[in-house]
Amino acid sequence: MAVESFNQDPITDLVPRQSSRRSHTIFVALQKEIVLGVLAPERTLTELDLAQRFGCSQGTVREALMQLNEEGLVKRQPNRGTRVAPCPVDDARALLSLRSQVECSHLDRVIARADSALTADLRALLDAMRNAARDCDEYALSVRDRAFHTRLFEAADLPLVSPILTRCLIHAHRFKILNSQPNRALEETAERHRPIIEALEARDLDQLRELLAHHIATIVDFGPDLTGDVARSKS
CATH class of the missing domain: 1.20.120.530 (GntR ligand-binding domain-like)
Structure with a gap:
């Protein structure tokens, strides 16, 4: 499986950062896909899949997902995983x-x-x-x-x-x-x-x-x- 690069994008620096640089890069990448609809509402996101995609630990992915949850872009529920939030x-x-x-x-x-x-x-x-x-x-x-x-x-x-x-x-x-x-x-x-x-x-x-x-x-x-x-x- 191809691993996405962590090379810093100038866009990433324009988005306020509340976590480590690596998890912030993942946060921005996922934010982009959610805002553009690439990741559709109600799409399930798993830490394991994202960790493999970005070539990082699940803890790093978890940080990014927590920040997306704070923005209201995903819904994290105990024992039910993470889903892209709807846009009603x-x-x-x-x-x-x-x-x-x-x-x-x-x-x-x-x-x-x-x-x-x-x-x-x-x-x-x-x-x-x-x-x-x-x-x-x-x-x-x-x-x-x-x-x-x-x-x-x-x-x-x-x-x-x-x-x-x-x-x-x-x-x-x-x-x-x-x-x-x-x-x-x-x-x-x-x-x-x-x-x-x-x-x-x-x-x-x-x-x-x-x-x-x-x-x-x-x-x-x-x-x-x-x-x-x-x-x-x-x-």
């Missing part, structure tokens, strides 16, 4: 609504604390998203997209709330990817972050709030509102 519409809609509330309710704090370093970081992440879109790399785009929104919210200086947003982001992206066509409009997805930066630079609170709320609710600018009845019809 009602949960996704609730998380999208929560994400909108978290991000959009504190933009006055973001604008008050915004500086050139923040906008430079956001523009760098936008360029990285553009590159990922041109490469048709939806996961890389997703990681940079999440990093963009995490960095934007950091300016609100609400560190106890940030983990809530992180949880919402990963599940929102998974839901959007699983409910859209493969290689959805990736370049449009990247470019819709540009007006957010422009509104921030202009310190236009109303425009920033309107743009961000729309951005959160839809896949792309012309897409359906996933927080409304259209999303419910997919259930």
Whole structure:
């Protein structure tokens, strides 16, 4: 059986690490497959199979699975093993609504604390998203997209709330990817972050709030509102 390489991917460094480097690499690899739907909801995952796949110990795999469990991407149950978590519409809609509330309710704090370093970081992440879109790399785009929104919210200086947003982001992206066509409009997805930066630079609170709320609710600018009845019809 081929063993997957542990060579460090630049993407891995963008995903917050809570464990050893080796288990984190496995965590990111599995997160990617779950978010993209390669590992389908309810798929059974065994520590032995994954250890053989990655050429590591079951303890290393266990660390990665525990982190995925904390993110809500897998379900670990005593004596029943580990399964990829489902992605139900009602949960996704609730998380999208929560994400909108978290991000959009504190933009006055973001604008008050915004500086050139923040906008430079956001523009760098936008360029990285553009590159990922041109490469048709939806996961890389997703990681940079999440990093963009995490960095934007950091300016609100609400560190106890940030983990809530992180949880919402990963599940929102998974839901959007699983409910859209493969290689959805990736370049449009990247470019819709540009007006957010422009509104921030202009310190236009109303425009920033309107743009961000729309951005959160839809896949792309012309897409359906996933927080409304259209999303419910997919259930």
